Amino acid sequence: MDKQTIRVMWFVPPLLAMVAAQDRRSLVTQSIRNRSSDEQFNALVAGEVDAVVTSMDNGIGWNRRVGPQDFRVVAQVERTTPLILVARAGRSNMSALRGADILVDAPDNGFVTALRAMLDDAGIGRDEYRLVPAGGVQERLEALLARQGVATLLGPPFDAMAVKAGFVRNASVQEHYPDFPGQGIVMRTGSRARSLVGAWLEDLERARQLVQERPALARQAVVSAGLPVAAADGMIALNPQSLRPTSEGVALLIAHRRALGLAGADSDYPAIVDDSLVHEHIGEKA
Template sequence: METEKIRVMWFVPPLLALVASQDPQAIAVHADRNRSSDEQFDALVAGGVDAVVTSMDNVIGWNRRAGPRDFRVVAQIERTTPLTVVARPPLRNVQDLRGANLLVDAPDNGFVIALRAMLCDAGVASDAVRLTPAGGVKERFDALMAGQGDATLLGPPFDSMAQAAGLACIASVQDMYADFPGQGVVVRQGAANAKVAAWLRALERARQRVSESAELARQAVLAAGFPGGVAEAMIAQNPGSLRPTTEGVALLIAHRRSLGLVGADNDYWTIVDDSMVEQSMGGQK
């Protein structure tokens, strides 16, 4: 049994972490729910956490900030992150967002890049919308429900909660970008240590268990207090591998290139370090 404890931050507990927590061989996890990606960045820089679960695009943005610039994605823990543009009436499509106040986590990194790409592809100029930082997914949901913005990106369970409250789901990132990747485990290269490697081994065992038993995974999600519908959505995104997909990373870079943003000169290996995933898989390809 692993005796050390890894410190992590995430917006919502991911499926593989919930399943891994039931594994008596898994390293103990001290997890905090963060309110924004900036909070994750600050914690990693200060050494307050060993890893964060976040949008893989954040690595591109964080490595352009003043600071250590040694962030890497070491694993991808879901096939894709389901993201829906949810809007208040009377907005009904992406074109209607022209002139809207959009609630985001950060304006220049993370899932907002996919939203900005959607707007660009729909012919909505970047200066035709207002991007208002409002925090992580729960914080954006709360702000949208309070009428502090016109639309935002939400994932399960907040997208269905907003729809049940009368808001409209007007577009899906996955419908527009089939290769959009799931969240990654992000570390600083200098801090990519034995605790992170041990956690990735536990997540790989969890990934295999989910593949073998959807019911086991469902019970882990229900035990964490999530409804059955969220469990099914999470299970559907169980990845075929913890290795970040080349197609997904390429899409993130392509979005930045199409928007004229910094980071378009990145490639897979300036964003990803898959060495610990290789170890967790026993070198399997």
């Protein structure tokens, strides 16, 4: 019997997906690398993919756009997403970003919300810097190396690549906000692929347990995918305790939007997260 295929779009392959792909019982994953969160939004609206792996804040922002407004986070695939604000040499503190062009994926949703909150906390006015859309993490690194912009948020291994090229670490999202959540799986509630996504969550849960119990096998899966051992170990360290999105992380995303006066500040956990697939397919209770 042929395996079912799930269509998923992401910036970089998440650890659990790489580990799950080694399991013969797993679904076939048709993965599509995207260059921006707008590509993810458009693909979900058009029904070209079944789910995306992305910043959970995107689900909040997308539900405020013209369109279906039925996006929900159905799982969380990492404990947190490590994000480093990388800048040109000589700009090693946030006050040095006044007047700077800062490269982002999108100006109103995603990881940019945490970035804006950090700048706000540092007392940098919203008219004292410019957010310049430059695409996903790889695209932002390429733009930074091409001397476009002054700073951007990067995750591993892209932050290390920027530092090796002469840029400096300016700030860490995790140091500012320890409860910052990892990437989530976002889908539309009206999607016909609900059962398919649920079956994929079963695959990811088996992978999560394997990472926890047999990290050496998880490391091998990552290295086999072409990533260095250091990247594998970093991913393994961020293995979540559960696929259920954390209430603390979601609350932080809402708090950031409230502090910044962004749409979605009146959201609550059920408006952002549909954890019923985790309950139905994995058996976890809230």
